[in-house]
Amino acid sequence: MRVGIVGAGSIAFATAALVEQQGHDVTLWSPSGERTKALGKGEALVAEGAIVGTFKPAVAKDAADLAAGADVLVIALPAYGHRTVLDAVAPYLTSEQTVIFSSHASFGALYLSRLVAARGITVTIVAWGTTAVSGRQLSPTSVKVNTVRKQVDIATIPSSRSAAGLVVCKDLFGDRFLDRGSLMAIALSNLNPQNHMGIALGNMTRMERGESWSQGQNVTPNVGRLLEDLDKERIAIATRLGLDVRDIFQHFHLSFHVPVNSISQMNQEMHEAGNGGTGPSTADSRYVTEDVPFGLVMTAKLGRLADSPAELHEAGVRIFSAMYGRDFAAENDLLNALDLDVMSLDELKTLCQNGFAPSAA
Numbered sequence: 228m229r230v231g232i233v234g235a236g237s238i239a240f241a242t243a244a245l246v247e248q249q250g251h252d253v254t255l256w257s258p259s260g261e262r263t264k265a266l267g268k269g270e271a272l273v274a275e276g277a278i279v280g281t282f283k284p285a286v287a288k289d290a291a292d293l294a295a296g297a298d299v300l301v302i303a304l305p306a307y308g309h310r311t312v313l314d315a316v317a318p319y320l321t322s323e324q325t326v327i328f329s330s331h332a333s334f335g336a337l338y339l340s341r342l343v344a345a346r347g348i349t350v351t352i353v354a355w356g357t358t359a360v361s362g363r364q365l366s367p368t369s370v371k372v373n374t375v376r377k378q379v380d381i382a383t384i385p386s387s388r389s390a391a392g393l394v395v396c397k398d399l400f401g402d403r404f405l406d407r408g409s410l411m412a413i414a415l416s417n418l419n420p421q422n423h424m425g426i427a428l429g430n431m432t433r434m435e436r437g438e439s440w441s442q443g444q445n446v447t448p449n450v451g452r453l454l455e456d457l458d459k460e461r462i463a464i465a466t467r468l469g470l471d472v473r474d475i476f477q478h479f480h481l482s483f484h485v486p487v488n489s490i491s492q493m494n495q496e497m498h499e500a501g502n503g504g505t506g507p508s509t510a511d512s513r514y515v516t517e518d519v520p521f522g523l524v525m526t527a528k529l530g531r532l533a534d535s536p537a538e539l540h541e542a543g544v545r546i547f548s549a550m551y552g553r554d555f556a557a558e559n560d561l562l563n564a565l566d567l568d569v570m571s572l573d574e575l576k577t578l579c580q581n582g583f584a585p586s587a588a
Contacts, residue, residue: 228250228395229252229254229296229297229298229299230251230252230253230254230297230298230301230445231255231287231293231296231297231300231301232255232256232284232301232303233258233293233302233304233312234255234257234302234303234304234308235255235257235263236262236305237302237401238303238329239301239303239360239376240272240274240362240370241278241362241372241555242301242358242359242360243255243282244278244280244283244372245360245372245375245400246400247283248282251399252285253283253284254283254284254287254293254297255284255285255287256287256289256292256293257288258290258311258312258315260305265367265368267286268487270368271283272369273368273371274370275365275370275372275399276369276371276372276373277372277374278360278375281456281585282410289315290315290316291565293316294319294320294324298323299324299325299395300327301324301327302326302327302328302424305513305516305529306335306391306521306561307513307516307517307521307560309332309338310560310561310564312545312582313335313339314334314342315336316438317339320348322348322351324350325351325352325391325392325395326339326352326353328352329585330357330419331413331414331494332517332525332560333524333525334410334525334565336352336514336561337384337565337582337583338561338565339352339577340352340578341565342584344582344584345586346585347586348585349385351397352383352384352392352393353381353382353383354383354384354413355381355420356378356407356413356416356417356472356473357380357478358560359376359379359400360372361374361482361504364515370375376403376474376481376482377481377484378404379401380405380412380413381405381406381413382407382408382412382413384580384581384582389408393406398473401439404552406554407471407472409576409578409580410580411468411470411515411579411580412470413429413470413473414529415461415464415468415472416472417469418458419458419459419518419522420521420526421458421461421519421522421523421540424457424514424518424519424521426446426450426454426506426514427446427514427515428543429445429446429449429454430448430588433445433509434506434508434514435509435510437509438508439505439508440505441504442499442503442504442505443494443495443503443504444489444495444498445506446494446495447491448460448491451489451490451544453539454475454490456539457539457540458474458475458535460530461540462530462545464530464533464535464537467533468529468576471521475490479494479497484502485497485500488542500511510551517548519547520556521561523543523544523555524556525559528567533572544556552579563586
């Protein structure tokens, strides 16, 4: 298949390597154009770590160029860039294409569903609870792939196209997907916001000072217990909504291939195996600027809708807002555009199954 990837950071590069390794053609689009200049001049993409090889993705000049040549589009950039790229891509999508969110945040799939429905069409939209890969960009043409996950939870809207969405994912990325049946479940399946909250709070001075530090090693027992309690809030919301989602212990086990233990101990084993990752070396990190407004804010909102308050998540939003001098609750341009505050829980559940109905031509 021909796969267009929106983004040119670590996840986009690692995803491109994985897709090409599976035998498909890849085109990358960087909305700014800056991050793909070297690749656009013919330089190869070099991957090391969990994927090793040299790859030759093409480069699209704009959203129209990317969509015109793709069977599948993968959204692989931070959530604070989703609305801009979805607005850019939506006018060129066709009902035969599939769009994959790697990973999904703040009901971006519903936002895209509404955009294409306004054009009178339905597009198969697959939301992932996490990325298929994790990694770190080493240069404009190289990436270290830390891990290729054993399992990724997904859901498709409309749900009537779930079988087709699952087939596309397996064809592109291998047999590593579990269909959770509802976009609502996927909305509660991304563990990055809660995990990054604890990690960033426990290591903020390291981030501000630009230190180089092992992330896994610094998920100490106190930080690990905070992550576990944050996870209990998320699981409680899912349970209240009748949803089946993985817990934090399953997440680390399936993502990083370590035996189930306390979260701190699992991270120590990841560190010992050389798979613990490197923590952010700046406070201007997506651990906060993406995961607070597009992760913690959304989970807290779902907690309020489900009458299962996520007090630690709510506190995290307020604490980070105070630390950064910003109102992170106001920065989520996806949730704000969807007007969830005037939507009932039942209405949201229905949208998470069916998406928006296409407008009459």
